[in-house]
Every structure is written in structure tokens, then in C-alpha cells.
Amino acid sequence: MSTGHALLAVGGAFLAAGLIARAGVRIGLPTIPLFMVAGILFGPNTPGLSLVRDPAEMSVLSGLGLVFLLFYLGLEFSVDDLVSGGRKLAVAGTGYLLLNIGGGLAFGFALGWGTREALVVAGAIGISSSAIVTKLLIEAGRMGNPESRLIMGIIVIEDLFLAVYLAVLQPVLGGADGFGAAVLDFAKALLFLLALAAVARWGGRVVTGLFGSADDELLVVCFVGVAVTGAAVAHELGVSDAIGAFMVGAVLGGSGVAPRVHKLVLPLRDAFGALFFFIFGLSIDPRAVGPVVVPVLLAVVVTIALNLGAGLFAAKLHSFDRQQGVDIGLTVLTRGEFSLVLASMAVAAGLDSRVAPFVAGYVLLLAVIGPLAVLRSHELTWLLPARLFAKAGARH
Numbered sequence: 164m165s166t167g168h169a170l171l172a173v174g175g176a177f178l179a180a181g182l183i184a185r186a187g188v189r190i191g192l193p194t195i196p197l198f199m200v201a202g203i204l205f206g207p208n209t210p211g212l213s214l215v216r217d218p219a220e221m222s223v224l225s226g227l228g229l230v231f232l233l234f235y236l237g238l239e240f241s242v243d244d245l246v247s248g249g250r251k252l253a254v255a256g257t258g259y260l261l262l263n264i265g266g267g268l269a270f271g272f273a274l275g276w277g278t279r280e281a282l283v284v285a286g287a288i289g290i291s292s293s294a295i296v297t298k299l300l301i302e303a304g305r306m307g308n309p310e311s312r313l314i315m316g317i318i319v320i321e322d323l324f325l326a327v328y329l330a331v332l333q334p335v336l337g338g339a340d341g342f343g344a345a346v347l348d349f350a351k352a353l354l355f356l357l358a359l360a361a362v363a364r365w366g367g368r369v370v371t372g373l374f375g376s377a378d379d380e381l382l383v384v385c386f387v388g389v390a391v392t393g394a395a396v397a398h399e400l401g402v403s404d405a406i407g408a409f410m411v412g413a414v415l416g417g418s419g420v421a422p423r424v425h426k427l428v429l430p431l432r433d434a435f436g437a438l439f440f441f442i443f444g445l446s447i448d449p450r451a452v453g454p455v456v457v458p459v460l461l462a463v464v465v466t467i468a469l470n471l472g473a474g475l476f477a478a479k480l481h482s483f484d485r486q487q488g489v490d491i492g493l494t495v496l497t498r499g500e501f502s503l504v505l506a507s508m509a510v511a512a513g514l515d516s517r518v519a520p521f522v523a524g525y526v527l528l529l530a531v532i533g534p535l536a537v538l539r540s541h542e543l544t545w546l547l548p549a550r551l552f553a554k555a556g557a558r559h
Contacts, residue, residue, distance in 0.1 A: 455517050
């Protein structure tokens with residue numbers, strides 16, 4: 164791609180995403196699916212103007228969008244809150260994974276496409292999108308809510324599991340050296356996360372000393388460099404780049420420069436976050452989804468049921484009320500970047516050709532349903548029966 168073409172593609176992406184989202188917001192639609200729809204409309208898989216021929220050409224910009232979304236979330240997150248969650252948080256996260264991965268695996272086998280295909284479907288159905296969850300909490304204005312802290316704890320546990328799942332799945336699909344290599348990859352990932360968590364909790368003064376004297380211009384340059392580098396190192400160690408950026412944000416969030424960084428990162432978060440979802444949409448081919456519409460619809464129904472079950476379990480465990488249980492279940496409903504990574508792995512491994520369009524259609528439909536459900540969660544409290552919260556004093 165030439166420089167002029169690249170600039171035109173990036174500028175067109177921003178304009179298309181902004182104009183379509185602006186029109187949708189006027190009638191009450193959330194921005195996330197609108198950014199994705201813009202990507203589909205101006206992508207290579209639909210008639211008309213195509214800004215890029217190969218979405219992979221914009222993968223670096225997509226990665227930056229993911230980094231800034233999760234870095235911002237890390238600023239808002241407290242490692243002390245995660246640690247204080249202790250056993251309850253671990254149980255809630257484990258319960259979420261057992262319900263969603265277990266249910267996804269059962270659904271995958273029920274499709275009858277094969278064992279390896281079932282493992283891919285289980286991961287696609289079982290792991291929520293860190294980027295979309297982050298954006299939803301921001302849009303809904305719920306970052307400070309107690310259940311949002313729990314949600315982010317679950318996301319962190321999901322990403323730890325993700326490192327294990329990818330490591331185990333690689334040899335199953337024929338792309339790794341065996342179980343020993345998988346264990347080693349997980350150990351490296353875990354040590355990296357523990358090191359960053361330790362700095363986030365006890366290294367606030369050191370971080371303040373390193374960044375506190377910089378003016379705003381230099382502070383932006385420094386925190387962007389640290390966030391992107393942290394994401395890259397995490398990726399190389401087998402952790403998702405998303406959780407790497409998140410943990411770097413948590414490190415700076417526990418320092419004295421956090422208020423300044425929080426203010427300065429907002430424009431970057433909004434601009435590159437929109438680009439992330441736009442590029443996400445570029446990769447979706449609506450025509451390939453047709454033959455797998457029924458499995459997609461069934462998977463969405465199963466996912467909603469599993470996530471509401473997980474929300475109920477987490478709410479009861481933490482003595483939250485009915486509304487908070489619904490909020491938890493709906494906020495972690497959407498699937499995204501990890502599901503698409505699994506779809507690409509399925510294609511590379513030569514699995515059933517229906518897997519990739521199934522995952523794409525499933526992700527797109529949940530990207531529309533999830534944000535709408537979160538922003539209207541107070542109207543959907545009926546999804547969890549009031550009698551289940553009789554002792555907690557349901558909130559209406």
C-alpha cells in the first residue's frame with residue numbers, strides 16, 4: 164500500500180466510522196456496532212467503495228486501538244481491589260469460565276463438525292471481548308460501580324485462562340511443539356503478569372518519580388511508549404496484548420501521575436478505539452454467514468443464557484442485587500477479537516469451512532445485541548427472576 168493510499172484509507176476509516184456512528188447515535192444506537200457496520204460497508208467484502216483490499220494492512224492501527232482501550236481501563240482499575248476480591252473473585256471468574264467454556268464445548272460437539280472444531284467453537288463462545296467490555300463500561304458510565312470492578316476482575320482471569328487455552332490449542336491444531344512447550348509458555352505469561360501486578364501495587368512512588376516531572380507533551384510520548392511496549396512484550400510472552408496494555412495502565416493508575424495521564428489519553432482512546440472496531444468490521448464477509456445462520460442464532464441464545472447464569476452466580480457470591488446480576492451478565496456478553504483469532508487459526512489448520520463464517524456472524528450479532536442490552540439493562544431486569552434475589556433485596 165502506497166503512502167497516499169494508506170493515508171486515504173485511514174482518513175476514510177475515521178470519517179466513515181464517525182459519520183455513520185453520529186447518525187446512529189441520534190436514534191439511540193450505541194457506537195460499537197455502528198463502527199463495525201461502517202467497516203463492513205467500506206470493506207472488501209461488500210459492493211461499492213472499498214478503502215482497503217486486505218484488512219491485515221491496517222493491523223497495526225487496530226492493535227493501537229486495542230492498546231489504548233485497555234490501557235485506559237487499567238488506569239481506572241485498582242490492583243488492590245483485585246487482590247481484596249481474593250477467593251470470591253477467583254470463584255466468580257472460575258464459575259464464569261466453567262459455564263461458558265463448558266457450555267460452548269457442549270454446543271460445539273452438538274454441531275457435529277468435529278472435535279477440533281468443537282474446541283475452537285468453545286473458545287469463541289466462552290471468552291468475552293476485553294475491548295468491547297471496556298468500551299461498554301465507559302459508554303454506560305459504570306466504571307465506578309462495584310460490579311464493574313468484579314467484571315474487570317473476571318476479564319483478567321479470562322485472559323489468564325486465554326494464555327493457557329491458546330497454548331494448549333496450538334498443538335491440538337498442529338501448530339506447536341507439545342504440552343511441555345505449552346506449560347512453559349503459560350509460566351512465562353504468568354510471571355510477566357505477576358511482575359506487573361507487583362509494580363502496580365507497590366511501585367507507585369517509583370513510577371511517579373520517573374514520569375512526574377515531564378510536561379504534558381513528554382508525558383504523552385512516554386506513556387504511549389510504555390503502553391505499546393508492554394502490550395508487545397505481553398504478546399511475545401504468550402499473554403494477549405490487551406491484558407499487557409491493561410496491566411501497564413494499572414501500573415500508571417497507581418502512581419501520582421494517574422490524573423494527568425487519564426486526561427491526556429482520552430482523545431487517543433476515542434480515536435483509535437473507533438478505528439479498532441472499524442477494522443474489525445473490515446474482516447467480516449456477510450455473504451459467508453448465510454449458510455450458518457441457524458447455528459449462529461442458537462449460539463447467541465446459548466451465550467445469553469450462560470452469561471446470565473454467570474451473572475446470577477457472581478451476584479449471589481458477592482451479595483449483589485438483581486440489577487447488578489443482570490448488569491454483570493449482559494456486560495460480559497459480547498465476543499470479539501479472541502473469537503476472530505480462533506477463527507483464523509481454524510482456517511490455517513484446515514478445519515471445517517463453516518467454522519470461520521459461524522464465528523464472524525456470531526461475533527457481529529452479539530456486537531449489536533450486547534451494547535444495546537447493556538445500555539438498556541434496567542429494562543431487562545426481568546431476565547433474572549426476582550425470587551432468586553429475595554434475600555438480597557432486589558433493586559428495581
